[in-house]
Amino acid sequence: MTLGEALRRSTEHLAAKGSGTPRLDAELLLGRALGLQRIELYMALERPLTAAELAAARALLARRAAREPLQYVLGEWGFRRLTLGVDRRALIPRPETETLVERALSLVAGLRAPRVLDVGTGSGAVALAIADEHPGAHVASIDVSAEALALAAENVHRTGLRVELVRHDLFDGLPAGPWDLVVSNPPYVDPAEIDGLAPEVRDWEPRGALVAEGAVEAVARGALAVLAPGGALALEVGDGQTPAVSALLCALGYGSVAVTADLSGRDRIVEGVRP
Incomplete structure (x- = not known):
């Protein structure tokens, strides 16, 4: 043949x-x-x-x-300027999350050595991209999954970038700051919608990274307690969720609440600033 x-x-x-x-x-x-x-x-x-x-x-x-995801079969995938190892231990880095990184970098662009906390790091994609593109940043990452942190550690070694990895449950509050930026792509899939997702997502990606009721609110509340005055929160949320999340941030007291569309034109990123 x-x-x-x-x-x-x-x-x-x-x-x-x-x-x-x-x-x-x-x-x-x-x-x-x-x-x-x-x-x-x-x-x-x-x-x-x-x-x-x-x-x-x-x-x-x-x-x-x-229907195993192509990225898992290949064992690696590109994310912004990096090529990262990927497997079933963490979610696949996606194009919409590159927009989250874009906004995160913009929010700390004026700081020489910002302190950044990545909540729910998974493969480490967001944290490593920020460390790569803002060399002065001090980046720490948390995840409740030991398996995800092991994959993130492999990617830290693979890229040679400096990112601190800590096992921590976001529902226990966030690590003490003060942080200049808290960035997160938290679990946001409604449990009632999981069975309707594509097999590549439903059957292969880690369920705990997809579905965790209350995770978005927990990150928003936790960040408010550990951000420095003037520090920012940037969240990636599900399609159609930005109005509710924007209202939540306003109710919690964040200022300058804004929404950014991803590369496909869907509103996916919500950000706010601690007064």
Whole structure:
């Protein structure tokens, strides 16, 4: 079988199994199996595949066909300027979370050495991106999951960036500051909606990182107690949740409450400033 034939068959197979991006998935998985970049695949479409190459490709494709997320199958994913290790221990870093980082960096842009707390760090994506793009920042991260913190530690080692990792439950309050910025992508999926999510999310990503009733409010209340005067809170929330979260921040006493849309135009980021 040639590489071109394998690419065609793989795309058709993944489409039949429900992948929303079957061609891209097939390109990336075949590239991983063969050690080729996507552009290199198209320069070798007539090359016959060896038995070992076919076996490696089929193993990866079978995982994706079972609706395991592409990112988990590949074992890594890009987030802003970084390439991070990803697996079932934490949520997959998503494009909308890059907008959260954008707002976080803007909120501390004028500070030489801001103290930043990332709540619910997961893979460490947000904390590491901030540390990467604001080298003066002192970044600490918390998560209740020991497995997620282990993955974050691997990414700290992988990137060589400086981020402090602490196991801590956000429902116990937040670590004492004062912090110049508290940033969080907390669990915000309604328990009643979990069964309606795509299999890649529902069946593979950690449930505790998706659903935790009251997490958004707990972060907002906790941050108010540990932020420095003038310090900011930035939250990523679910689609359609920004009006309620904005009202919550106003009720708690935050000022300068604002909403930012993600790259797809959906309002997803809510921020406020402690008086």
